[in-house]
Amino acid sequence: xxxxxxxxxxxxxxxxxxxxxxxxxxxxxxxxxxxxxxxxxxxxxxxxxxxxxxxxxxxxxxxxxxxxxxxxxxxxxxxxxxxxxxxxxxxxxxxxxxxxxxxxxxxxxxxxxxxxxxxxxxxxxxxxxxxxxxxxxxxxxxxxxxxxxxxxxxxxxxxxxxxxxxxxxxxxxxxxxxxxxxxxxxxxxxxxxxxxxxxxxxxxxxxxxxxxxxxxxxxxxxxxxxxxxxxxxxxxxxxxxxxxxxxxxxx
Amino acid sequence: xxxxxxxxxxxxxxxxxxxxxxxxxxxxxxxxxxxxxxxxxxxxxxxxxxxxxxxxxxxxxxxxxxxxxxxxxxxxxxxxxxxxxxxxxxxxxxxxxxxxxxxxxxxxxxxxxxxxxxxxxxxxxxxxxxxxxxxxxxxxxxxxxxxxxxxxxxxxxxxxxxxxxxxxxxxxxxxxxxxxxxxxxxxxxxxxxxxxxxxxxxxxxxxxxxxxxxxxxxxxx
Numbered sequence: 188x189x190x191x192x193x194x195x196x197x198x199x200x201x202x203x204x205x206x207x208x209x210x211x212x213x214x215x216x217x218x219x220x221x222x223x224x225x226x227x228x229x230x231x232x233x234x235x236x237x238x239x240x241x242x243x244x245x246x247x248x249x250x251x252x253x254x255x256x257x258x259x260x261x262x263x264x265x266x267x268x269x270x271x272x273x274x275x276x277x278x279x280x281x282x283x284x285x286x287x288x289x290x291x292x293x294x295x296x297x298x299x300x301x302x303x304x305x306x307x308x309x310x311x312x313x314x315x316x317x318x319x320x321x322x323x324x325x326x327x328x329x330x331x332x333x334x335x336x337x338x339x340x341x342x343x344x345x346x347x348x349x350x351x352x353x354x355x356x357x358x359x360x361x362x363x364x365x366x367x368x369x370x371x372x373x374x375x376x377x378x379x380x381x382x383x384x385x386x387x388x389x390x391x392x393x394x395x396x397x398x399x400x401x402x403x404x405x406x407x408x409x410x411x412x413x414x415x416x417x418x419x420x421x422x423x424x425x426x427x428x429x430x431x432x433x434x435x436x437x438x
Numbered sequence: 439x440x441x442x443x444x445x446x447x448x449x450x451x452x453x454x455x456x457x458x459x460x461x462x463x464x465x466x467x468x469x470x471x472x473x474x475x476x477x478x479x480x481x482x483x484x485x486x487x488x489x490x491x492x493x494x495x496x497x498x499x500x501x502x503x504x505x506x507x508x509x510x511x512x513x514x515x516x517x518x519x520x521x522x523x524x525x526x527x528x529x530x531x532x533x534x535x536x537x538x539x540x541x542x543x544x545x546x547x548x549x550x551x552x553x554x555x556x557x558x559x560x561x562x563x564x565x566x567x568x569x570x571x572x573x574x575x576x577x578x579x580x581x582x583x584x585x586x587x588x589x590x591x592x593x594x595x596x597x598x599x600x601x602x603x604x605x606x607x608x609x610x611x612x613x614x615x616x617x618x619x620x621x622x623x624x625x626x627x628x629x630x631x632x633x634x635x636x637x638x639x640x641x642x643x644x645x646x647x648x649x650x651x652x653x654x655x656x657x658x659x
Contacts, residue, residue, distance in 0.1 A: 258540040281537070348546055351537040352530040382455070388522075392454040395523055396615035398545045411624065415617020418458070422616070425455025 190217040192268060194230065195276040196238070200287045210276075211235075223263035223277070224252065227289075239288035247405060250340030253280055254289050260342035262405045280345040282354070293341040300361045304384055308374045327372060334367040334413065336406050343410065346399035355389045359400035359410045362391055366413040369420070378424045386421040394418070461519035462616060464512055465608050471509055472605050476638055479581075480645045486578035486653050493576035506571045513567075517560050524553050545614075548607050555604040562597045578649075579656025585649040598642040606635030 194213040200206040213230050224245050231238045243249040245264045252263040255278040257271065268275070283291040300306075343359040350356045365385050368374040385391050394414060401411040482489040496502040525531050538546050573580060584590040610631040613619035619627045 255540070258542060346541060346543070348534055348537050348549065352525055352533050386455050388454050390454075392458045394615070395549055396545075396611050397543070397549050398614060399541060399543050401621070402543060402545070409621055411614060411621045412617065415615065415620070418615060419617050422455050422459045422462075425453075426459060429456060 190273050191215075192217050192226065193274045194226070195274070196230075196289065197278045198238075198288050199285065200237075200239075201285055202287065217268055221268040223256065223266045223268065223275075226268060227263060227277075239286065239290045241290045248338060250293075250338035253293075253340040253342050253345070253405075254278065255280060255345065260345040260403050262340060262342070265405065280341050282344050282347075282350050283341055291341070293339065296341070296344070297339050297360075300357065301364070303357065304361050304364050304368075306364050306368075308368065308371060309376050309380075310373060311375060321373075323372070327370070330370050331367060334363055334370065334408065337363055337408055338406060340405060342403050342405055343400035346403035348397045348399060349393055349395050353389070353393065356393055357385065357390050359394075359404075359414060361385070362394070362417050363408060363410060363413050366417055369417075378420060379428070382421055382424045382428075385417065386425060391417045391421050457519055457522065461516065461522075462612055464516035464519060465612060467512060468509075468516055469605050469609050471512075472601060473638070476642060476645075480641050482578050482581070482653060483645060483648050486582075489576075489578040489581075493578075497575040502571070502574050502576060506567065506574075510564075510567050510571070513563060517556070520556060524556070548611065551603060552607050552611065555600045555607075558600050559597075559604055562593065562600065565593075566597065577656065578653050582649045582653035583657050585646060591646065591650060594646055598646070599639055602635050602638045602642065606631050606638075 192215045194215065195210045196213060197208070198206075198211045199208040213234055215226055215229060218225070222245075224242055227238070227240050228242075231240075240254070240263070241251040242264065243251045245252075247262050247265040250262070253260055254263055255276075256263065256266055257276050258278075260280060263277075277289055279285055279289050279291045280293070283293050283296055286292055337360060339360065341360075344350045347356070347358055350358050362385065365381060368376065369381060387393070391414065396414070398411055400414075404410055478492055479489070481492055493502075496505070525534055534550075538550055569584070570576060585594065610619075610628055613627055614624060
């Protein structure tokens with residue numbers, strides 16, 4: 188049966204000094220297989236062309252349409268209205284800089300995160316473009332690919348209690364990146380070097396273990412297991428560093 | 439620049455890692471203590487003679503006189519370590535509270551419970567330890583006298599579920615945080631933990647009932 192959907196949508200234009208943050212209500216008749224992507228486009232086309240929100244792929248790949256859907260971060264393009272109650276509240280993702288209405292700037296945050304964790308393979312080997320590609324075991328390649336599936340939508344950061352309290356917290360996405368490079372045999376960084384990046388209060392030791400990231404991730408990345416592995420490895424590195432110091436060895 | 443090319447502003451001190459390891463270790467030690475403590479106190483359900491014998495054993499071997507203050511010290515160290523994670527600034531508290539209400543996510547609420555019960559246990563645990571350790575040896579009659587006074591019964595009716603929730607949630611959270619419990623095991627461990635917590639609350643409640651109705655109270659000398 189066709190439902191009349193009520194949308195409460197956050198409105199604020201950061202570029203307009205007269206704009207006041209407020210919730211605005213829209214009504215829409217539900218159609219078959221309606222996603223929030225379709226609903227928001229219809230609202231913009233039929234009711235208010237000034238409504239701002241981000242979309243690109245509409246297939247859960249680009250990560251640009253993440254927003255708070257009835258309080259929970261998720262991708263609007265793969266959320267069907269039939270799975271939601273008739274009243275739907277949409278808010279922009281917290282933590283990230285607001286551009287306007289439901290649109291946030293995740294790019295700046297992710298750029299800074301990738302620079303902090305130095306999100307590339309560190310090696311002292313010189314690349315030879317003429318050499319045959321090196322082989323890697325299938326298991327290793329699959330383990331890396333599993334963590335590479337992250338689309339950087341920002342849902343895990345928005346679902347993180349610590350990131351909501353502390354803007355300098357690195358977040359699950361950064362820990363997943365680090366885990367990806369630890370898994371990669373081509374990256375020559377030592378545990379101590381990873382520790383320098385992530386063994387801090389802003390890093391893995393600031394993580395409260397709330398697992399909002401694990402339960403919210405739209406791509407179902409194994410974040411709980413990566414965070415657990417990282418905390419154990421970094422905790423062990425800290426203990427070893429202490430004993431090396433006590434025994435007079437240099438780390 | 440180091441050999442692999444990883445650049446850092448300065449090498450990180452291992453402090454945060456060590457503090458986090460110490461928080462877990464003191465937590466595990468206190469969980470084991472609390473479980474043993476509950477078992478020893480619950481011995482009164484088998485008769486006051488059993489509890490008195492255990493109390494005398496602890497006293498004779500100086501476990502009460504030395505072990506008690508040692509546990510109190512461990513308790514305070516654990517608080518100081520865990521307090522690193524508790525938001526004390528009003529803005530952070532407001533952000534966390536709004537986030538919890540918005541997200542409606544069980545494990546986020548578990549942490550909120552953990553923070554509140556932690557603060558309550560800090561105060562009530564100190565009161566309990568002071569009362570017990572300044573009135574050694576521990577006997578069933580003295581404990582029954584306290585409980586039958588009325589206000590102490592109310593005190594323990596609050597402290598019992600507060601401690602058991604903190605212990606149960608704490609153990610589950612150590613498991614998932616440190617990766618001892620994997621994604622595949624999480625829901626099973628969580629439900630097991632809920633049942634263990636409930637069992638300890640039931641044993642504790644039975645023990646309080648025994649102290650209130652069955653054991654003969656012996657007033658302080």
